[in-house]
Amino acid sequence: MTVLTDEELRAAIRREMPGVRADLERLVRIPGIAFTGFDHSHVERSAEAVAELLRGAGIPDVRLVRKGGQPAVLGRRPAPPGAPTVLLYAHHDVQPVGDRSQWLSDPFEPQERDGRLYGRGTADDKAGVMAHIAALRAFGDDLPVGVVLFIEGEEEFGSESLEELLREHRDELASDVIVIADSGNWDVGQPALTTGLRGIVNGFFEVRVLEQAVHSGMFGGAVPDALITLSRLIASLHDDAGDVAVEGLVSTPSAPLDYPEDRFREEAGMLDGVEFIGTGRLVERLWTRPAISILGIDAPPTEGAPNALIPAAKAKFSVRIAPGDDAQRVYDTMTAHLQRHVPWGAQVTVTLEQLGEPCVIDATGPVFEAARQAFAEAWDGVAPVDMGVGGSIPFIATFQELFPKAAILVTGVEDPSTRAHGPNESLHLGEFERVCVAEALLLAKVARVAHTA
Template sequence: MTALTEEELRAAIRREMSGVRADLERLVRIPGIAFTGFDHSHVERSAEAVVELLRGAGIPDVRIVRDGGQPAVIGRRPAPPGAPTVLLYAHHDVQPVGDLAQWKSDPFEPVERDGRLYGRGVADDKAGIMAHIAALRAFGDDLPVGVVLFIEGEEEFGSESLEDLLREHRDDIAADVIVIADSGNWDIGQPALTTGLRGIVNGFVEVRTLENAVHSGMFGGAIPDALITLSRLIATLHDDNGDVAVEGLVRTQSAPLDYPEDRFREEAGMLESVSFIGTGRLVERLWTRPSISILGIDAPPTAGAPNALVPVAKAKFSVRIAPGDNAQRVYDTVTAHLRKHAPWGAQVTVELEQLGEPCVIDATGPAYDAARAAFTEAWDGAEPVDMGVGGSIPFIATFQELFPKAAILVTGVEDPETSAHGPNESLHLGEFERVCIAEALLLAKVARLS
């Protein structure tokens, strides 16, 4: 086998980018949403499209697997004698599109504007799949490492069946290096390795003050309605500064990076009059401290609401937990807080929806050195930074448990303008090419570690 030089790999990636983009656009046109209530035949179509892509990229052993959930795809190509094996992860399912009126173009018909490709899933995470495909195509028959591809089909819906799949196929997906292409870079022109992610605890809190609705004139002023009661209970979750007021949750230090507030405001689309909440460095508030959000409330809609005291109201809460904390402990702690602070003796019920562990990655060692060198070369001398992420990829903790000796590299194609999960999700095409070059260079450098 002839080892390709760095320049040969760059040239090969550039030669493949036109076809890679075309295949990415074909994937984006498949609305594979794993959420309940959507047509899951599209998720099946998406998995089948991934199978076709992997086989076309020289992966001989490809199959669809599932464990009661949506279809995942596993592809395997054995390592040359003495070479390591690299696991390449991405997911082919996407978020729902939300309010179509906020999209400037059809979310499932990719379109380019000002060097960015727009469409649901174009970055999160179908470009992650295509970065793997691009690297495989660049090497062709000269792939210097073994590869296992694990392309999940329900990541956006919580990866409910993923842990069982990983355990069931543990021997098939064992690897020396694991590349999880589902994160992002610090900025356009500035690559990054993600070394810490918050965990997640989602649940529901319900308050009840009455057996049934009663006349608001005859009984109002003496009996608390459930909506006011729920509002007061929710308000106890934060102090006057906006810091989480639930006692006992872990708070840690963050990477020495400066996140300019004006940049963050612009990226988030904050209204000019709105102030930040919380105290401390912005990166700590986002990456290494807990946050609590209210995602929705069940109560009578304003249209047609009667003049009656609401007897019961329910809210969905989401806690992002700091690296170093434990999801079950956080759920128990938040539950105890909500019950303790029940206003006016209201009946409070808490129900768990989802637990996901945070993770910290010790990004030291030969594989991480190889990744940093590959990123620096792909970005023409810009060295990658280590960054945290406020979002959650809970299954990384499972990878760490199952493969404790493997180096886990969390990479991705997103940038601060991507708007993943939001309207007008987009991919910077120039950065995408650099991501593809970096992955090809990484595989070449990992091969040399053996």
């Protein structure tokens, strides 16, 4: 086996990028949405396309696996004697596109504009899949480590069957290093390793005040209506400054990074005059403190609403929980708060939809140093920062449980302008090439670390 130098790997990535981009565009054209109500034959097509890409990249053992949900792709290539094994994770399913009128081009027909490739899944996470493919192609037959690829098919829909799949295939997935390519970088030109992610608790609460709707003139003023009752209960979740008012939720210190307010306002698309909520540093509010959002309300629409007091109203809530907290405990705490603060003796029912644990990654040791060196070289001397993420990847906690000795690296292709999950999602093509270079260099450096250990 030929040992490729770092410069040879850089040259190999440059050589492979046109084909990598073409294959990325082919993947983006497949609308593989795992949500209920969508045509799941596209998810099957997406999985088959990924499987073919893995076989073409020199992975001899590739198959589709599932546990009642959408197909994941599992590929394996044994390690050379004495070399470590690296698990490469990404997902091939995508979010629904939402309101198509908000897209400037067809979400499933990739289009380049100003150095960015637009389309659903260009960044989240089909570029993650292709970063793995690019690294494999760069090495060809000279891959210095063993690899296991696990490309999930329902991450955007909650990874419902992932834990069962991981447990069933635990022996096949056993690795020394795990690279989860589903996060992002601090900024264009500034790489990052994600070292903390918030967890998630989603659920519903319904208030009920009447057996049935009644005349608002005959009974209004003495009988509460359900929507006002629900509104007052929702208002109890935050104090006047916008900080979460549910007692007992955990907050932890954040990374020593400064998030400029003007940059954040632009990235969030905040309207002129709209103020921030909460107190403290932005990175704390976004990464290491709890956040509560109301995602939807079930109540009569305004058009055609009768002059009647509403008997019941329902809201969907989402709590992003800080690293160090426990999802079940947060759900119990949230339930107790809602029961304690519901006004006027109304009945309240709380039901759970989803629990996802937060995680903290100890980013120390030789593998992480190798990763930092790889990133710095790929970004021409710019060292990566450690950052938190306000979003959630709950299955990382499962990886930590099942593979406690593995070094887990959370990387990705996104940048602050990616707009993942929203209209006009895009991938910065220059940063994408750097991500591919970094992954190839990382695999080479991990092999060297093993040989010098």
